[in-house]
Amino acid sequence: MKKYWWFFLAITLTWFLYAFVMLVLKCMTGTSIAQAGQMGDTFGALNALFSGLAFAGLIISIRQQQEEIVKSTTAQQNTELAMKAQTKLMSLSALLNGYTTYLDYLNTRIKQESMSGMSTELSNLIGLRVAHIRKVESTILEIEDIRKNIK
Numbered sequence: 001m002k003k004y005w006w007f008f009l010a011i012t013l014t015w016f017l018y019a020f021v022m023l024v025l026k027c028m029t030g031t032s033i034a035q036a037g038q039m040g041d042t043f044g045a046l047n048a049l050f051s052g053l054a055f056a057g058l059i060i061s062i063r064q065q066q067e068e069i070v071k072s073t074t075a076q077q078n079t080e081l082a083m084k085a086q087t088k089l090m091s092l093s094a095l096l097n098g099y100t101t102y103l104d105y106l107n108t109r110i111k112q113e114s115m116s117g118m119s120t121e122l123s124n125l126i127g128l129r130v131a132h133i134r135k136v137e138s139t140i141l142e143i144e145d146i147r148k149n150i151k
Contacts, residue, residue, distance in 0.1 A: 004060070009052060018046055085150050092143050099136045103129060 021041070106129045113122040 004057075011050065015046065017048070018043070081118065082150065085146055089143060089146055092139055092146070096136060096139045096143070099132055103132050103136065106132065 106125055110122060110125045111130065113125060
C-alpha cells in the first residue's frame, strides 16, 4: 500500500483541481443555479472515473493479499519440514547416546574379561562391540544426511 501513495495523492489533487476549475468557471461566467446544477452534473463523469479507480484499487489489494497468502503458506510448509527434520535428529541423537552408553559398558566389560582371561566371553563382547560400532556409524551417517538436506 505504501508504494501507491502517489496514486491516491494524484486522484485527490485531480478531484480538487476539477472542483476548482468548475468554481472558477461559474464565477467568471456568472451562471444561474440551474446552470450550476448542470455543471454539477458534469461531476458524474469524474465520479465514474473514481469508481473505476476504486475498483482497480480493490483488485490490486486482492492481488497483494493473494501473494501474501502464498508466501505465508510456503513459510509454514518450510517450518513444518524443519520441525520434522529436527524431531528426527533429536530421536537419532537419543539413539546415538544410548549406543555410546552401551559401548562404554561393553568396553568396561571387555577390560574386565581380558584381565580374567575368559576368551569365549571376551570374543562375544568384542563381537557385540563391533556390531554396535556399526550401528553408531550408520546413525551418524543418517544424521549427516538429514543435516545436509536441511541446508
